[in-house]
Amino acid sequence: MQTWVISCSLKEYDVIGAFREFDAIDWKQSANFEVRDIIFIYVSHPIMKLFFKCVVEEIGLETRSQKDREFVSGINSFEDKGRYMRLKRITTFEEPIPFKLLSENGLKGNVQGPRRISGMLLEFIESYLEKSRVNNVSILEDNRLNESIQKSLTRNINPVKYVPKPKVKPQHNYVDGVKVYPRCREVAINALIRADFKCECAVDHSTFKSKFNGLPYMEAHHLIPLAYQDEFDFSLDVEANVVSLCSHCHNEFHYGQEANSNLLRLLKMRQNELMDCGIIIEVSLILEFYK
Ligand SMILES: [Zn+2]
Ligand SMILES: [Zn+2]
Known part of the structure; x- marks a missing residue:
């Protein structure tokens, strides 16, 4: 062949x-x-x-x-x-x-x-294809999570008392042939509550009220993408790894050329909590994940 x-x-x-x-x-x-x-x-x-x-x-x-x-x-x-x-x-x-x-x-x-x-060129094409497939599935899963957050949130919010600790990785499944780890809605909601429904890039970022719940519209984003779960011993789907972002900032994290400075700042802010969850990451590695 x-x-x-x-x-x-x-x-x-x-x-x-x-x-x-x-x-x-x-x-x-x-x-x-x-x-x-x-x-x-x-x-x-x-x-x-x-x-x-x-x-x-x-x-x-x-x-x-x-x-x-x-x-x-x-x-x-x-x-x-x-x-x-x-x-x-x-x-x-x-x-x-x-x-x-x-x-x-x-x-x-x-x-x-x-x-x-053959050789290098073929390997490049195949890995490009694989990466783009993983990327598309992650964005779909991300959107699905955020839509389900909006639909299930209600105005009655209880403050979250979060104690970071290692969590066992959940069972994965496959979407379009891509390995996917489930995203827990409760964890994501807790992350928004912890941020008081403000954008963690800057609290004065403007947003609008959600038609589903009347709360300021914010989106949950996993700082260390779940697509890289296999490279970690413990679950990445923990409050420590989820930030609340306005839709502009969230899109910038996924599509922006200059998302890195906010990413590194938030990661630094969460570093201790992540460590308490058994998650240790090199900055250079996370930049690689976002390429
Ligand atoms: Zn995201
Ligand atoms: Zn923002």
Whole structure:
């Protein structure tokens, strides 16, 4: 089994549109592809990103299926005589990989004709895919938690007396093939109560009142992401590791270029509590988690 990158020009064939509609498409068999070979499809200029991972299902087809005709533009190589192969899509990249990153990680020159890939470049692509999958699942789980907090909170709040101590890791499950540790709603709610429903980046950050409970709207965020639970002996889902953030700051933690200073400050603030929970972390490691 070989792994290849092939290039597609949207001017000739709208591979993005075609894979939106079909799980498998036929492609000109312009190299020694074999059944079960893995093929990454790179969309060329002006997009210049790696978009799909496919597997070769069949080779040596005499004609190509015409079902995706509307995605073929004008006269082009797809209509040449020759043999075709059937490509079944395995993954559409949620975050297609830009050419620049591919170049920095072992891709030599431009992607034109089909080429085999292996080693560093292949490892990079696979780990990028894995990381982006983990990231998407974490954000989904994060949103789910915060929505359920809003729906279950009521105005009757009892003050929380929190004594940090090590907590056993809960049983994990899988979402989209990604290992997920459950997030405890009570822990997250306690974290918001402890912060008195204020943003822990700065208490004067403005927010609005939640339609579900009339309380100032705040979101819970795990400073050390639960996606890294396996690297710790004790549960990360503890009040010590959960902060209350306004939605702006929360989004900045996940998407911001400059989230690091707030992150490090909050982490420092929680350092002792985290230690009491059996959680010790190097600053450089946490920055790696947030990359
Ligand atoms: Zn978060
Ligand atoms: Zn804030």
